[in-house]
Amino acid sequence: MTQNITWYNEDQDDHIIQIGARTSIRVTEKLYEKQSDFQKVEIYQTDTFGKMMVLDNCIMLTDANEFAYHEMIAHVPLFAHPNPERVLIIGGGDGGTAREVLRHPAVKECVMVEIDEEVINVSRKYFPEIASELDNPRLDLRIEDGMAYIRNNENAFDVILIDSTDPVGIAENLITVKFYQEVFRSLRNQGIMVAQAESPFYFANIQQKLFANMKGAFPKVQMYLSHIPFYPSGTWSFAFATKEASFDRQQYRKDDLQQMEGDLQYFNEETYHACFAIPTFMQKIIA
């Protein structure tokens, strides 16, 4: 049993080492490695979780578990919004978030702005199921800087999803007040922004900064949680910011949700409500 076992250890990055805990996945083969203009992109064949994508030494997804992240970043805001016709994804190069967004018939157009074409290319090749909607005619796929794109698109979107890597390195600009103010301006009335917001167990320092900056630009900011095994600690948070202070998440598109539930693996109506219940120590981080 203990022969020929190779572990991919998520411990090459200082911010992982500093946590003092790492995840390792049993792999059989490295299928691909390339330094793109922005980051190191690696693909592994794992033993029990299908293929795995690693960006700058951080596990991004595996075939087996990606649904937990992609369903939760997309469906919570999309069902909370009364009529999400135009959606913007910043990042999300693997295509999983776009796939979930495009399940919604209400969405007339989804713009996806990914800075690193390499991520899109490897996803098309190694993760065809995750990339399956990248050629959907309702998707406007752009290879450019999300920061620049958003500056030029005022009052244009109902939902904006920040599906970025960790806010260290290239993604650090994505948690500034200035960026959030530009997102705010890009949203139409009743608009919602959701951003991946790190683990409350390990990255309280990043969370504090992210939520404080977001509250500097939005009148109402909440947090919700998902269980995601391969992200540090297995618990991942999302910041949920609304253009209106009066936003009420009990006014969701209940009928549409109940109609889609059966097609999903993670998200359901109970989860929609429950994900906003935050353990006490996490509430204190972002208070």
Place this chain on the structure above:
Amino acid sequence: MTQNITWYNEDQDDHIIQIGARTSIRVTEKLYEKQSDFQKVEIYQTDTFGKMMVLDNCIMLTDANEFAYHEMIAHVPLFAHPNPERVLIIGGGDGGTAREVLRHPAVKECVMVEIDEEVINVSRKYFPEIASELDNPRLDLRIEDGMAYIRNNENAFDVILIDSTDPVGIAENLITVKFYQEVFRSLRNQGIMVAQAESPFYFANIQQKLFANMKGAFPKVQMYLSHIPFYPSGTWSFAFATKEASFDRQQYRKDDLQQMEGDLQYFNEETYHACFAIPTFMQKIIA
């Protein structure tokens, strides 16, 4: 940064290796190791999570994160029960579950039956905060086999907590129909049993068996979830079985809960409700 880093790797056990994912914790020193009559007991000093207890190569707890498990195994059933006067803990040798149970003034007596005295001894020595209530006069601490104890105590408890190690090896008997039938008989009317029930992401096979067997003995069995970083996948489940089919978890001790909330780190009133919301793929495992 990368010099002199030592990782404790949770990969010595076949059932962890078979998952294909492991957790590692940065440690500075092994403080203790002993093979007891029942299992291998190890204590490590970690870099960032305080001390860590490992039983038979599985991480049981660290100072930093133990609250997430202990609060959730204890307070959900204890607030769900109208008047939990007598509580039984099977296992729980570290004392964390007893500490949480004894926060409840309603509890007149808590019996804790731990088979392995060694776990109690190391907890007293290395985890004084976790073991802090082991000498509480309301605690009846017994070193004996929980299986045998429960057989001789009919109609004796309001809440029974199965705080065992993974149901492989010594704890395997704790997920049989026969055992659950004996727990059922040991409960008074309106009684509740809660058992730690593994990770839905990795141990679906154990969960299926555990829930099926429990449903063979109890009229109503539900699942609830907690975020626990150092258990495999970071998501841990609990089985919640009630003696009455008519049990309604909305009839909880709301006032008592609101009074205790401020003393806790994880559990709160929102969490009480939300932890029973189960992602769709997990519902299917135990259906």
